Amino acid sequence: MIIDTKKLQKAVIENKKKHNFNTSDVKFELLLLYGEVNELFQAWLKEDSENINEELADVAIFLLGISEMLGSDLGEDIVKKMAINAKRKYVHGKKIITDD
Numbered sequence: 001m002i003i004d005t006k007k008l009q010k011a012v013i014e015n016k017k018k019h020n021f022n023t024s025d026v027k028f029e030l031l032l033l034y035g036e037v038n039e040l041f042q043a044w045l046k047e048d049s050e051n052i053n054e055e056l057a058d059v060a061i062f063l064l065g066i067s068e069m070l071g072s073d074l075g076e077d078i079v080k081k082m083a084i085n086a087k088r089k090y091v092h093g094k095k096i097i098t099d100d
Helices: 005-018 026-045 049-070 074-087
Strands: none
Touching: 005 049, 005 074, 026 049, 049 074
């Protein structure tokens, strides 16, 4: 199943508006995203698989919202970055500097 990330981004912002959450302060959203990543990390440390999934979703929701605030298409950005990463060369997990 392919997800329409642009549609999700708009839905995230509409939900934020509906609940009178922030929809313009990117710096604040990045701070909140940091908190969600920490909650994900804490759930992982506790091996709480149900909470891990919920926290993964929270992280994604914040990323989608931030992308919409910035006028980006997160899905498109991910596909572009994956193409770049696919061409990179690594040895033992470290990137090798190349001319490309």
